[in-house]
Amino acid sequence: xxxxxxxxxxxxxxxxxxxxxxxxxxxxxxxxxxxxxxxxxxxxxxxxxxxxxxxxxxxxxxxxxxxxxxxxxxxxxxxxxxxxxxxxxxxxxxxxxxxxxxxxxxxxxxxxxxxxxxxxxxxxxxxxxxxxxxxxxxxxxxxxxxxxxxxxxxxxxxxxxxxxxxxxxxxxxxxxxxxxxxxxxxxxxxxxxxxxxxxxxxxxxxxxxxxxxxxxxxxxxxxxxxxxxxxxxxxxxxxxxxxxxxxxxxxxxxxxxxxxxxxxxxxxxxxxxxxxxxxxxxxxxxxxxxxxxxxxxxxxxxxxxxxxxxxxxxxxxxxxxxxxxxxxxxxxxxxxxxxxxxxxxxxxxxxxxxxxxxxxxxxxxxxxxxxxxxxxxxxxxxxxxxxxxxxxxxxxxxxxxxxxxxxxxxxxxxxxxxxxxxxxxxxxxxxxxxxxxxxxxxxxxxxxxxxxxxxxxxxxxxxxxxxxxxxxxxxxxxxxxxxxxxxxxxxxxxxxxxxxxxxxxxxxxxxxxxxxxxxxxxxxxxxxxxxxxxxxxxxxxxxxx
Ligand SMILES: *Cc1c(COP(=O)(O)O)cnc(C)c1O
Numbered sequence: 001x002x003x004x005x006x007x008x009x010x011x012x013x014x015x016x017x018x019x020x021x022x023x024x025x026x027x028x029x030x031x032x033x034x035x036x037x038x039x040x041x042x043x044x045x046x047x048x049x050x051x052x053x054x055x056x057x058x059x060x061x062x063x064x065x066x067x068x069x070x071x072x073x074x075x076x077x078x079x080x081x082x083x084x085x086x087x088x089x090x091x092x093x094x095x096x097x098x099x100x101x102x103x104x105x106x107x108x109x110x111x112x113x114x115x116x117x118x119x120x121x122x123x124x125x126x127x128x129x130x131x132x133x134x135x136x137x138x139x140x141x142x143x144x145x146x147x148x149x150x151x152x153x154x155x156x157x158x159x160x161x162x163x164x165x166x167x168x169x170x171x172x173x174x175x176x177x178x179x180x181x182x183x184x185x186x187x188x189x190x191x192x193x194x195x196x197x198x199x200x201x202x203x204x205x206x207x208x209x210x211x212x213x214x215x216x217x218x219x220x221x222x223x224x225x226x227x228x229x230x231x232x233x234x235x236x237x238x239x240x241x242x243x244x245x246x247x248x249x250x251x252x253x254x255x256x257x258x259x260x261x262x263x264x265x266x267x268x269x270x271x272x273x274x275x276x277x278x279x280x281x282x283x284x285x286x287x288x289x290x291x292x293x294x295x296x297x298x299x300x301x302x303x304x305x306x307x308x309x310x311x312x313x314x315x316x317x318x319x320x321x322x323x324x325x326x327x328x329x330x331x332x333x334x335x336x337x338x339x340x341x342x343x344x345x346x347x348x349x350x351x352x353x354x355x356x357x358x359x360x361x362x363x364x365x366x367x368x369x370x371x372x373x374x375x376x377x378x379x380x381x382x383x384x385x386x387x388x389x390x391x392x393x394x395x396x397x398x399x400x401x402x403x404x405x406x407x408x409x410x411x412x413x414x415x416x417x418x419x420x421x422x423x424x425x426x427x428x429x430x431x432x433x434x435x436x437x438x439x440x441x442x443x444x445x446x447x448x449x450x451x452x453x454x455x456x457x458x459x460x461x462x463x464x465x466x467x468x469x470x471x472x473x474x475x476x477x478x479x480x481x482x483x484x485x486x487x488x489x490x491x492x493x494x495x496x497x498x499x500x501x502x503x504x505x506x507x508x509x510x511x512x513x514x515x516x517x518x519x520x521x522x523x524x525x526x527x528x529x530x531x532x533x534x535x536x537x538x539x540x541x542x543x544x545x
Contacts, residue, residue: 008530009164009538010048013038014152014173016144017060017133018053020109022411025059025078026116028133029343029376030436031207033410034260035169037289037436039111041522044291047530050161051114052152052173054144055080055104056133063376064406069392071406073379075132082108083116090117090154093226094143099124101151103159110291115159117151135379142217142225145246149175150229153183164538167529168204168254171215171246177202177239177253178229191235195253203533204254204279206247207433209267210347216245251278255537258284258529260434263457267430284532285455286434287525290517293440295418298513308445308509309502312421315444319419322405322412323372329400336369336498338449339420339441341408344377344384347431351387352483353424354394359487364401368495371401374408374416417441422494425450426482429474442466442516445509449494451482459520465511467493 017032019025020039027033035051042049058075065071084105091098100121106114119130129136129143136144153176156163166176177198184194208214219233222244228236240249251257251272257279259268265283272278297311313333320331331337342348350373354360363369373391377384388404395404405412416437417423423441425432425448432454439455442448448466450456460468469485470478497505518524 007164008048009534010050010162011165011167011534012050012052012152012156012161012163013042013167013169014052014148014176015169016054016148016172017056018051018106018114019410020106020111020114022409024080024106024109025409026053026056026133027410028060030434031170033288033413033436034286036109036111037287037292037522038169038526039114040109040289040292041287041526042112043110045523045526047112047526049112049526050156050163051112052148052155052176053114053116054130054133054148055083055116055118055120056130057118057120058131060133061135061376061379062407063379065388065392065404069389069396071377071385071388080104082106086115086159088155088158090151090158092146092151092154094126094129094146095139095225097125099126099129099143099147101147101155103155115152115155117147117155119147138217139221139225141215142221142227145172145175146225146227146229149173149177150179152176153179164201165534166202167534168202168250170205170207171250174204174240174246174249174253175227175229177249178227178231178236182230185230191231195239199253199255199279200537202254203537204250204257205284206250206257206259206268206272206281209264209271209433210345210431211271214245214247216240216243218243247272248275248278251275251281254279256533257281258533261285261455261458263430263454264433282532284525284528285458285520286436286439287520287522288436288439288443289522290443293414293417294443294517298444299517302510302513308506308513312445312509315415315418316421317419319372319415322415323403326405327395327403329403331370331372331400331403332367335367336422336495337372337420338369338422338424339372339416339446340424341374341405341413341416341437342425344375344381344387346383346387347428349426349428349479349482350375351390351394352426352479353486355479355483356487359491363490363495364398367401368499369490370403372403372405372416372420374405374412376408413437413440417446418444420446421498422447422449425453425456426469426486427451427453428478428482429453429470429472439516439520442512442520445513447494447505447508447512449489455520459515461511461515463493463508465508465515 019027
């Protein structure tokens, strides 16, 4: 083999959001956390990956609740002084106007280099396009996707970076593929040849199995805002269909696609089987960055064989102190604490545990459980906000026993996935692509208690490192079925173990930390992306002449 063939492919990883640090809130939730963890794990192991994203000057949303419990949104301006100015500017065209994008570099958080595009410049007509993540109207979204995709490729060129493969994390970035095609057509290739050559450079990660979560655009809007980028309707239709579906485009622009858990792999294959000329979909399960999410004290205690309870109780106390600070309520460190923090989406069924009062009330009255919730709704999602308001109302109904914490973010995520005793997750199967908060919990000896969806299908060893409930049931009455199973498992297994069998609980914590750390780390994930995606796609025999 020549030296060339053995070179580790260099990868540009495109994502709309990156969750690297609480002080750098250019993320909304799971997708961004995944991307941030990815860049950190790549840095740890020296992989030649760079990230490409957008500098959201006002972040996503800071969300608090008013007296009625209904959430309202704030958009503070953040200080991003730690970013490096690369001195590079690139231009894209939006609605036939030139838009200049400044390129910043973030490498502050022990992460692989992250290049961020910023339209907030005096010369731009719409400097607010890069202010707020996932806000704005439909045309704004297309404009933001032009910035990420087309602007992203131009930034890589202007920076002089040598990139072998482009990884689109989610469909938001697919316009980068349109720019790669345009480049090749400018160099003389026909559209079809340019498309095929471009596919050899792209891998794609698909995320949500919720159909509505897979964005699509009308061609009129795409063309008007400038996403065609020199291509024709026929060519764009060939890639994304009509309406133009971003996930379908990702599937057709790539050589290989992955889903983010094994179950999601099966779901995604079925979901997209009607798509012609679709790249094969494999499954690479997500992982989380150990250095970010795992309390080193837990790992130390595990290795030295000392008590896991002592460091865990410290983490629990830290969470209880935060709860007291934020809400005034004092929780009991000796009472089982169940945590649940998610984006407020209906399929996640955040209120499931409350739907059987006859079961819940005695557990609360006898002080056998206490519950802590957190989560944001999208600023324009009234239904999601109503879910939050309902949780807040429940917290008022059970003061000091049910807690709702406002403004779920990485800081709270870290406190919760370290400080609860049990981490509850109850998505309606099979709607959760992976889920990563449970992996954070697992690494900290916080025992998962979840329906068999997303990563937990692989992660769960029932009664050994956590518990499943509902036996993977899908069908009529799924909510009731799961609710029933939830209480049976809670009352017959979890509560008795917690109060009466501490040695078993501790051995479960141990198993949880071990399996979490080996199987669900971002280190394992990045290695798998290299071995099963990048190396395969970049192999010389996979290249067209
Ligand atoms: C980890 C994390 C997520 C993703 O967790 P899920 O289990 O996928 O819901 C979302 N938001 C924050 C703030 C996180 O820390």
